[in-house]
Amino acid sequence: MTLSFSPGDLVLARGREWVALPAPRPGILALRPLSGNENDVVILDPELEIASVAAARFDLPDDARSTVQAKAALLADALRLTLRRGAGPFRSAAQLAFEPRTYQLVPLLMALRLHVPRLLIADDVGIGKTIEAGLILRELMDRGEVDAFSVLCPPHLVDQWIIELKDRFGIDAVPVTSGTAARLERNLPLAQTLFDAYPFTVVSLDYIKAEKRREGFARACPDFVIVDEAHACVGTHKGKQQRFDLLQGLAKDPERRIVMLTATPHSGDEEAFARLLSLIDQEFASVDFDNARYRERLARHLVQRRRVDLIEGDWDEDRSFPKHETTEFPYRLSADHLAFQESAIDYCLEVVSKAGDQKKDQRLAFWGTLALMRCVGSSPAAALSALRNRASNEAERLEPQIYDEDGDDEDAVDVEPNTIFANDPALQGLLDKASSLSVAKDPKLDALVSVLKPLIKAGANPVVFCRYLATAEHVKEGLRKAFPKLTIEAVTGELTPDERRDRVSEMTIEDGEKDTQRILVATDCLSEGINLQQLFDTVVHYDLSWNPTRHQQREGRVDRFGQPAELVRSIMMFSPDSAIDGAVLDVILRKAEEIRKATGVTVPLPDERGPVTDALMAAMMLRRGGHKQLTLDLRLDDGTHAMDARWRDASENEKKSRARFAQNAMKPAEVAPEWNKVKDLLGSPDDARQFVERAMSRFGVPLEKKRSLYIAHVHALQESLREKLGQRGVEKSVKLATAEPAPSGTSLLTRTHPLTAALAESLVEASLDHEALPDLGIGRVGAWPTPAVSAMTRLVLLRIRYKLTIHSRKERLLLAEEAALVALQGNSIVAIADTAREMLNTPATADLAQIARDRLVNNAKSELPTLIEGPLAAFVKKRAEELVEDHARLRAAAGSASRVSVEAVLPPDVIGMFVLMPGEV
Known part of the structure; x- marks a missing residue:
């Protein structure tokens, strides 16, 4: 007769006991050892086994080792921390390596409310959209609803996603890029796709x-997809159109x-916003969202919150984010540097004035002059490089580089642009001036040093963002001379993405007990x-x-969820002597700041760059004086008025969008209680510590405070533990933080941390297997006197298994586990959970003689079968009923039509x- 096993059943196979997990297909068993972890799962076919596979029981053995109070308490904590398949409504809670904030739930x-989850998460920069998407993914995986997924993102975010999925959610994903795809596809059968x-x-x-590749991916694509930077998939640019065709x-x-992430869903472009919404529902591309009924429909799919909404609203998440202090630092140019800028601008304006009547020629001249002037304003080194790189055939590529819009299809370009001017004698004079200034005292670099000195003294670790590669190298060398004791590195586009990440991570090196202060000089590739x-x-x-969006992106690398500092500073340097800086401040940055204050978000420049270019040139000419006629001749004032009008329209559209789609429906009281209940069952970060x-x-290696x-000095542990930890990447001495956010060079100590998991699994294994860590003395029975009780009390440590059936479009049977004390x-239960744990944790008042201890233990063992069939069985059944109510309550709050039934597997495992005897015996 062939036995049928379902998730949660105990199975005897290959000479040991296992618990059955959800099987990959009928007739096959997925088994996990009772004393093992999720990585020890085996897949077997009962028909191919030499010895028959049979049902099993887990009983407290007659030869169970005796233990003392402290080790018994340790075993109870270890059991609770080893279990990963939680029975509560948040199935994923036991798998997370961090404590999510309530607002991130x-x-x-919202995803659980939907029959087919399709969401646009449009939270502000730094709130944690990656975490929010990962929570949805992890929860659906642990509910058995997702067994394969793809994250689609711009190439520069691939590595970040791989790391976040692994470190925060325990998910090992592979990167699929132009550099990895061929290797992954190598040796695959013809019928199998990558x-x-x-999965x-x-x-x-x-x-x-x-x-x-698009059509093949559409056929093989998993049915769960996350799209990061979704706004970069809906424009009219060729690359964006290809992305949109793919997503469509x-x-x-x-x-x-489909879960889409973006911090800029609308940005004043109604057409692009409609295309984005069409990926949720094709109808959303054309509906009137001034209509309340349509807004309510969309509100089920769109969550859009500014940081201020979370800090000042009901969520009270003030400490989740650092305070942000923004200042400006004006500096003066020296006479030589000012003369150089004036000469460069004069030359550029002369080129513009000779551009002729053709709009295209004028525009190319504008782009070329602006490109050169950006380099001149950056540093003499950047100006020298740009002046040498003339006679370019890439004039059409200048405009996006000027306006820092090169991040959608490639890294931010930090190489100085080629100019489009012919080789003439006037350029030689500029080259000579740039060359001499590149080795002279630099007032801008001196100003930076004066900005940094008080910050460094106060313990700050700054990132200095430069526009061009030559400037970054110039600044790095200058800062190394000014701050010789600090770690100072530069990250530019000359490095590959992996090299950039390595360069940054290497800056965590410590000097003895104190972290070395550091300064990073970076271009916008970072x-x-x-x-x-x-x-x-x-x-x-x-x-x-x-x-202005680039400023937000720079600051968003530092000012975000997980920043351990309570205060983040951002400092904007500019010279009031510079016509270039003045024009950019007046035309772009000041207006962007006004819009940000009015809407709470940064609105990008209007898409049409012609008016912006005209406005910048007009501002620069008027600041220089004497060019009013040229401004009028080229009708540059028209561009200024046009830009103001378009940006004003974009701002109004953004305000209207924010007002329409603000996410205010869900309150903290609907989210927090169920999550807190899960934390109590699984153990908090403090419990893990x-x-x-x-x-x-x-283990004889106490933590060093x-x-x-x-x-944690892992290298001093016994060999078997060292090997187990080494397999998880934990070696030598490990720095542990006990509260989020964890400082650099440390890892947060949670229940999923490799050290916590390895220790807990080893202790449970040692209690169940006499040969595992025999010197530790972790036993399963014991007796001692304690002030925690006034009458003889038996504490039973249980591992309870449940069969969860999720009744939805596709019925699924899952295994869930809990530890209970x-x-x-x-025959009466007098305490459970924290109250029972407090009894167990209360130190014994004395040691019992072995004969007395054995007598008490043997008497309790003899009564155990009655307890298992009576009060303990009733407790487990009642707990199953409570779980049904918990699941129903959460699903009702989420508006889900599915339901969950919970069947307790009896008898429970007595670990x-x-x-416990009152007082002293």
């Missing part, structure tokens, strides 16, 4: 959008779950893709960006039993 609840072989992928949008093809499958909040707390805009402290002491941190006096 809102998109998850996405069949690798968890992070895919470069620019790799997969190509027509030759994926969205045609009505069963595909304004997206690598989060810097763990290492840096200050941003200096050495060069003004001509795109106490466990690791006690466990390391038991240093200020607010702990150091139950205190009984006679330990301890007899």
Whole structure:
């Protein structure tokens, strides 16, 4: 007879006991050892086994080892921390390596409301959109609803997603890019696609959008997709159009779950916003959202919150984010530097005046002059490079580089642009001046040093953003001379993305007990893709960006969720002597700041750049004086008026959009209670810390306390534990933080931290297997006197398994597990959970003689079968009923039509039993 096993059943196979997990297909068993972890799962076919597979029981053995109070308490904590398949309504809680903020659970609840989740998460920069999307993904995976997924993102974000999925959610995904795809596809069978072989992928949008790959991906694409930087997929630019065609093809499958992320969903462009919404529902491309009924429909799919909404509103998340102090730092140019800028501007204006009547020729002249003037304003080194790089055939590429708009399809370009001017004698004079100034004293660099000195003295770690590669190298060398004791590095586009990440991570090197202070000089290749909040707390805009969104991106690398500093500073440097800086401040940055204050968000420049270019040139000419006639002749004032009008329209549209779609429906009281209940069951970060402290002491290697941190000397543990930890990447001495955000060079000590997990699994294994860590003395029975009880009390440590059936469009049967500590006096349960744990944790008042201890333990063992069939079975059944109510309550709050039934697997596993006597015996 063939036995049928379902998730939660105990199975005897290959000479040991296992618990059955959800099987990949009928007739096959997925089994996890009772004393093992999720990585020890085996897949087997009962028909191919030499010894038959049979049902099993888990009983407290007659030869169970005896233990003392402290070790019994340690075992109870270890059991609770090893379980990963939570029975509560937040199934994913046991898998997370961080404590999500309550507001970050809102998109998850919104996703659970929908039959087919399709969401646009449009929260502000730095709130944690990656975390919010990851929570949805992890929860649906743990509910058995997602077994494959793809994250689609710009190429510079691929590595960041791989790291976030691994470190925060315990998900190992593979990167699919132009550099990795061929290697991943090598040796695959012809009938198998890369996405069949690798179910968890992070895919470069620019790799997969190509027509030759797009159709194949649409056929193989998993039914759960996350799209990061979704706003970069809906423009009219060729690359954006290819991305939109890709997403539109994926969205045609009505069963595909899609979560899109963007901090700039609207940006004043109604058409682009409509295209974005069409990926949720094709009807949204054309509906009138002034109509309340349509807004209500969209509100089920769109969450859009500014940081101020979370800090000042009901969520009270003030400490989730640092305070942000913004200042401006004007500096004076020397006579020589000012004369050089004046000469460069005169030359450029002369070129513009000779451009002729053709609009195209005028525009090319404008772009070329603006490109050169950007370099002149950045540094003599950048100006020298630009002046040498003339006779370019890439004039059409100048405009996006001038306005810092090169991040959608490639890294931000930080090489000095080629000019489009002919080789003439006037250029030689500028070259000579730039060359001499590049080795002279630089007033801008001196101003930077004066800005940084008080910050460095106060302990700050700044990032200095420059526009051009030559400027970054010039600044790096200058700062190394000014601050010889600090770690100072530069990250520019000369480095590959991996080299940039390595260069930043290497700056965590410490000098003895004190972190070495650091300064990072970076170009805008680092304004997206690598989060810097763990290492840096200050941003200096050495060069003004001509795109206000880029300023926000720079600051967003540091000022974001997870920043350990309470205060983040950003400093904008400019020279009031410079016509270039003055024009950019007047035309772009000041107006962008006015809009940000009015709307709460940064609105990008209007898409049409002609009026912006005209306005900049007009402002520059008028600041210089004597060029009024040229301004009138070229009708540049018309561009100024046109730009003002278009930006004003964009601002109004953004305000209207924010007012329409503000996410105010869900309140903290609807989210927090269920999550807090889960935390109590699984153990808080503080519980994990106490466990690791006690466990390391038991292993003879106590944690070393240093200020607010702990150091775990893993290298001093016994060999079997060292090997287990080494397999998880934990070696030598590990710095541990006990509260988020964790400082740089440390990791947050949670229940999923490799150290916590390895210690907990080892202790449970040692209690169940006499041969595992025999010297530790972790047993499963014991007896001792304690002031915690006034009558003889038996504490029973249970591992309870449940069969969860989710009744929805596709019925799924899942395994869930909980640890429970139950205190009984006679046949009556007198305490559970924290109250019972307090009894167990109360130190014994004395040691019992072995004969007395054995007698108490043996008497309790003899009564155990009655307890299991009576009060303990009733407790487990009641707990199953409570879980049904918990699931129903959360699903009702989420508006979900599905329901969950919970069946307790009886009898529960008795991991330990301890007899507590009142006082001293």
